[in-house]
Amino acid sequence: MSTPLSQALAELRRRHGDGVIRPGAALGGVEAWPTGLPSLDRRLTVGGLPLGRVSLLAAASPGMASGRLTLLQALAAAASRERTAVYLDLTGSLDPGYLADLGADLGSLLVVTPPSGRLGDGLAMARRLVAAGAAWLAVALPRDVPAAASRGVPERGWDHRLTALAEAVAARRAVCVITAGAPPAALRHAASLAIRCTATGWHVAHGDVLGLRVRLTVAKSRVGALGEQVELLLRYPRPFALAEVVTRPVVVELPGGDGAATTGALRELVG
């Protein structure tokens, strides 16, 4: 029986093609890039960091250590071993030696540093590289951006650049991970996945700080469930001990707080 709705659908399909109107079930799920961290891939996200989306690592308490930057660099290091990755360093604090300790293939990691230090320029540069085919983008934002200002002058228009970057990421189905201490509203809006990082304590042995215990909480997700938590140990690689990268893990999964899917032993995840 022909209804006005079916007639309208048939007319639209005839005029614009079959692909313009599809049932929601036909859209398919979210593709993901597996991080190699089972807790992240299985519990926080659907198989890993989503492709074509912006993921956000935010600090729960701005100004405090949260481990988000180390986690970002560990993920970027893992990505650089598989493909060309781009690291947009707006904090100016990137240490390639540390990335190497994390196991990065430095030859496959492009480090982008806008000479002006402006967030908008950096986002535009990152968008160009993503549009050219860079499949993995890491963005390290300074703690106070963009409430602030760059060199004392409030920066305007960076949110438009962020939107353009998100469009490029979506079009190229790239992985984009942004870390920020206090993410502004535009960034929170653009992100499909926001993970809040909370430091729960230092990992100390014999008086030495060997790592940081971090709790990750899904604060926003368009691709999975909210509120999931896991706890990781970010074990810092020892300086000047490159060989350790190969043999030792950098990120260690800790038993979850809810008791689900946990084992008593630490599990090596990266390395």
Add this chain to the structure above:
Amino acid sequence: MSAPAPGRGSPPANLPRGRGPVRGGPARILCARYPHLALIAAWRHHPELRGEPVVIGGAPELRLPVVAASEAAAAAGVRPGQMLREAQQRCPVATFVPPDEAATGALREELLARLCALAPRVEVADPTSWCDITGRHAAHRDEGAWAVAIARAVSAALDGAAISVGIAGSRLVAGIAAVRTPPRRIRRIPPGGEADFLAPLPLGDLPVDAGMAARLAAMGLDCAGAVASLSAADLQRQFGPAGMELWHRVRGEDGVGEERIAGPDGAWPALPALPCSGPAPGRGGSRPAGGWAGSRRLGERIVLEGGVGDLETLRFAVHRAAGELGERLRERGCRAAAVTLAGELEEGEPVGLRITPLHPPGSGAELWPVALELLAGLRLPAPVVAIRLEVEGIERGSGRQVDLWRGDAAIEAIEGAAARLRARFGQAAVRTAELAEDPGDLPERRFRWVEPAAVSASGWRGVDTSARERGGVRRRGTEVRPESRAPAGAVSQPPVPALRR
């Protein structure tokens, strides 16, 4: 030495001769001459330099040789191999451009691909290419039409550059014919007419040792025809093995040991000349890039200093050949099904061994053990003057690491985007890092920043980096700066190989 009577010029039956016909009928070799590929690459990037005196090699204050010179610069006396400073003195108005090896290599590959579509065996070098056009081509009615098609393909690949073509029964005569042919013309030497063509030419036009030419000139033998009238025995008596080589050359035959290689039983087919090791590509060398890629074969030839019987020296030479050949395989992402090692003896026929390795080598590290095994099995009855290492059955390596998502094309696109960003925002805008080989105590000394192999804004690889590295393109003594340069304080680092994967 008295002039012999005509008719005494037939060679002894046991002497090796030049490469014979390959597929029936006399061998026919086509030689195409064109401007140096580095020059064409420079013209492609700087079209305004066409017709101008251009010197390829770098800034004149660099202690480097001239790689190539345009016709206008050559008219002022600039020659490849001169020092750049001397070239500047000879032609002060010339524009000095650094060689772009990446662009030149791309041009060479493009030319090779076009020629391989037209001829079964091809060798591309600077500034000549060689094609084996023995026999008949199915799509071209005769040799002339075939040659015209090849000439057009070469010209099209080189942006319409004026080329001259020579066709003869040997590489030597085809090359000389191409040199003596004006641009956009084809000169065909009929089969068997090589000696007649060479007869009036002075010995200086032939690859003859200068001392030998002077001695011959003192005897009144100042042209190829006069020398050709001598007997092989007379020349050998006067000049030894070099005399025999000269005897072949003045008849238009390619050099002994240069074109043929055979095993102890003579069962091997004659092989084409292998690219010899020499200066690096783009630095004044004439090393073919692709070798005889049409026959899926690559080779390296290491010429030793005199006859060598010491195994360690041979191992060193084989190791070097394996390294260079493996690098060429690795660059192409290819593997070889068979490996051949041959030694050219001081006396007698070359001897060699061929093996089909269990694991097809695709790099120098993989090729070296195979070559070492071959060397161990090689029975050398006399001192060796040259080592040849060949790989055959070259196929795309299945184990090549590729970008599973986007393919290799994305890497180049990313490199291009990075180069454009550097051109706009400065050298430090997009960088990669590498660990320092000798790290100091300070963390910042553990690595150093490097720039990826650049692709200019026009998509032409490499010129920006090399231009910056060498101080930019110099034109008439003043530096032509790119549109945007790195800001003050930006660190210029030497280029590194392109992004991996």
